[in-house]
Amino acid sequence: MQINSDKTLFWDDKKNCIVFVRQTLLPAVYKTAECGTIEELAEAIRTLDIRGAPALGVAGGYGVALSTFVHDDGNIEGFMRLVSDDAKYLTSTRPTAINLSWGINRVFKAIEDADSPDDARRVALAEANAIAHEDEEMCRSIGRNGAELLPDKCTVLTHCNAGALACWTWGTALGVIRSAVEAGKDVSVISCETRPLNQGSRLTAWELARDKIPVKTITDSSAAFLMRKGMIDAVVVGADRITRDAVFNKIGTYTHAVSAKYHNIPFYVAAPYSTFDAVRLEKDIVIEERSRDELAFCGERQLMPDNVDALNYAFDATPMELVTAIVTEKGVLRPPIAKEDLTRK
Numbered sequence: 001m002q003i004n005s006d007k008t009l010f011w012d013d014k015k016n017c018i019v020f021v022r023q024t025l026l027p028a029v030y031k032t033a034e035c036g037t038i039e040e041l042a043e044a045i046r047t048l049d050i051r052g053a054p055a056l057g058v059a060g061g062y063g064v065a066l067s068t069f070v071h072d073d074g075n076i077e078g079f080m081r082l083v084s085d086d087a088k089y090l091t092s093t094r095p096t097a098i099n100l101s102w103g104i105n106r107v108f109k110a111i112e113d114a115d116s117p118d119d120a121r122r123v124a125l126a127e128a129n130a131i132a133h134e135d136e137e138m139c140r141s142i143g144r145n146g147a148e149l150l151p152d153k154c155t156v157l158t159h160c161n162a163g164a165l166a167c168w169t170w171g172t173a174l175g176v177i178r179s180a181v182e183a184g185k186d187v188s189v190i191s192c193e194t195r196p197l198n199q200g201s202r203l204t205a206w207e208l209a210r211d212k213i214p215v216k217t218i219t220d221s222s223a224a225f226l227m228r229k230g231m232i233d234a235v236v237v238g239a240d241r242i243t244r245d246a247v248f249n250k251i252g253t254y255t256h257a258v259s260a261k262y263h264n265i266p267f268y269v270a271a272p273y274s275t276f277d278a279v280r281l282e283k284d285i286v287i288e289e290r291s292r293d294e295l296a297f298c299g300e301r302q303l304m305p306d307n308v309d310a311l312n313y314a315f316d317a318t319p320m321e322l323v324t325a326i327v328t329e330k331g332v333l334r335p336p337i338a339k340e341d342l343t344r345k
């Protein structure tokens with residue numbers, strides 16, 4: 001089986017810019033674009049051209065590196081102030097996925113003691129590259145750890161896109177599926193379309209079809225019915241943030257977890273330690289609310305009356321008691337989760 005290993009985003013050493021796959025154009029068009037300014041990167045993140053928690057971590061790291069290249073204040077204090085402002089601005093683009101701020105903070109911390117802008121550029125780029133390469137290793141380990149949990153022949157339901165496009169490559173939830181297939185397991189996938197932006201039907205289905213892993217798309221509201229009919233053996237999803245008491249992931253994940261519990265189907269979350277938030281609890285987390293237009297229009301077509309408002313939460317929280325296991329790069333955690341479980345060892 002030929003599994004594709006393209007990178008979702010990378011640094012162009014000749015132009016000193018970030019090159020990324022334009023995810024909003026998929027599946028119709030596979031095209032890359034460049035960001036050479038912080039505003040262009042912020043826009044790519046806001047519009048979800050760059051999206052998915054681990055990919056946002058990589059983008060955050062490269063974002064700080066980019067900031068060191070776009071500023072040229074000869075004085076290191078003034079230069080660091082400009083980079084710090086960019087770091088804060090990038091952090092504000094998406095509040096729920098913790099990986100974004102994690103990647104930004106990690107690279108910013110690495111350059112805190114730089115003695116010149118050139119030194120900061122060299123260190124920032126090395127650290128951002130390290131985040132990207134580690135992401136692939138983490139996904140491969142998550143994949144191997146999670147593959148062991150799946151039966152030799154099974155159908156897995158997934159939601160949103162926790163695949164190569166949401167990471168640097170390989171994926172977390174789809175990494176588990178890819179690793180299981182690589183290990184010789186016979187895995188088919190049910191991909192929930194994931195309204196309103198359809199990351200499931202556009203991205204997950206595209207990735208799996210490209211790897212020739214059997215996949216069917218369903219409407220989000222079909223999931224419980226398929227479980228009832230015995231058509232789903234396990235649910236595997238990614239995460240944008242994991243606190244001691246809840247898993248934050250794309251809106252609709254909680255509904256699948258409730259349905260899985262009712263039907264006695266294991267509900268697995270696949271995520272690296274960079275997604276863990278050992279400090280906060282569910283009640284402390286800001287859930288990103290997105291524009292009404294995402295619900296009100298499908299392209300040119302109007303789907304709601306003009307005088308009706310929308311509630312467009314991008315993520316939900318699944319309480320830990322509905323989670324069978326969290327698959328990490330270091331092994332499998334089974335709830336209840338203690339604070340110490342969430343700190344990187």
Ligand code: MRU
Pocket residue numbers: 048051052053054097159160161162163166167171172173199237238239240249250251314
């Ligand atoms: O709004 P998105 O597309 O960035 O949301 C992405 C998700 O919810 C993914 O499931 C999550 O980031 C896990 S990615 C490995």
